[in-house]
Amino acid sequence: MQHQVLQTFARLKDARRCKEKSAMTVTIRDARPEDEARWRELWAAYLAFYEVTVDADISDSTWRRVFDPASAIAMRIAEVDGRIMGFALYLTHEGTWIRGRDCYLEDLFVDADARGKGVGRALMDDLVSTCKAKGWSRLYWHTSEQNRTARALYDSYVESDGHIRYRIRFTA
Numbered sequence: 001m002q003h004q005v006l007q008t009f010a011r012l013k014d015a016r017r018c019k020e021k022s023a024m025t026v027t028i029r030d031a032r033p034e035d036e037a038r039w040r041e042l043w044a045a046y047l048a049f050y051e052v053t054v055d056a057d058i059s060d061s062t063w064r065r066v067f068d069p070a071s072a073i074a075m076r077i078a079e080v081d082g083r084i085m086g087f088a089l090y091l092t093h094e095g096t097w098i099r100g101r102d103c104y105l106e107d108l109f110v111d112a113d114a115r116g117k118g119v120g121r122a123l124m125d126d127l128v129s130t131c132k133a134k135g136w137s138r139l140y141w142h143t144s145e146q147n148r149t150a151r152a153l154y155d156s157y158v159e160s161d162g163h164i165r166y167r168i169r170f171t172a
Contacts, residue, residue: 024080026119028126031066031075031087038084039063039077046109050144062089076126078110078119086110088123098137103127105141108150120153128157 031039040059047054065071072093078086089107105127110119131139142165143150 024117026085026122027079028076028122029079031077033067035077035084036063039075039087042084042087042109042111045111046107049109073106076123076130078114078123080114080117080119085114086119086123088127090127092136095137100135100137103131103136103139105139108141115149120150121156124153124157 040063043059043062062073065073066075066089072091074090076088076090077084078088087107087109088105090103090105092101092103095102108120108123110123127139130136141154143154145151
C-alpha cells in the first residue's frame with residue numbers, strides 16, 4: 001500500500017513538473033499516411049539512439065503494416081503545435097494466462113527537443129486509456145537498462161516485474 005501511495009505521489013509530482021516545464025499542447029492521434037516522412041526521421045533517430053540498424057525493407061514493411069487492417073501493429077502519433085514529435089508502435093495478441101488480449105508497446109520515441117516536456121507521458125497515458133477502453137488485459141514493454149530517461153517515465157507507471165528478456169535471432 002505504501003508503495004502505491006509513493007507511486008501516485010511520484011506521478012502527481014511528474015505531472016506538475018511537466019506542466020511547469022512547458023505550456024505546449026500535446027495531441028495524440030492515430031498515424032496517417034501523410035505522416036510518413038516525419039515518422040521516418042524519428043524512426044532513424046530512434047534506431048540511432050539504440051545504435052542499431054534495420055534494413056530499409058523492414059522499415060518500409062513496418063510503415064505499411066500500420067495501415068494494413070490484417071496487421072496487429074498500430075501507431076499513435078504525438079503532435080506538439082502541429083509538428084510530429086513522437087510515436088508509439090504497439091500490437092495486441094492473445095495470451096495463455098489471460099482471457100482478453102495483451103498489448104505490447106514495442107517502440108516509443110520522442111524527439112530530443114521534446115523530451116522531458118510531457119510528450120512521452122502523453123503517449124503512455126493515451127495507450128493506457130486505449131487498453132482500458134478496449135478491455136485489453138495487460139500492457140507491457142521493455143527498455144534498455146541504460147535508458148534512464150525512459151525508465152524514470154515507466155517507473156512512474158509501474159515497477160519492473162523482475163522478468164529478464166531472452167532473444168534468439170533467426171532472421172531479420
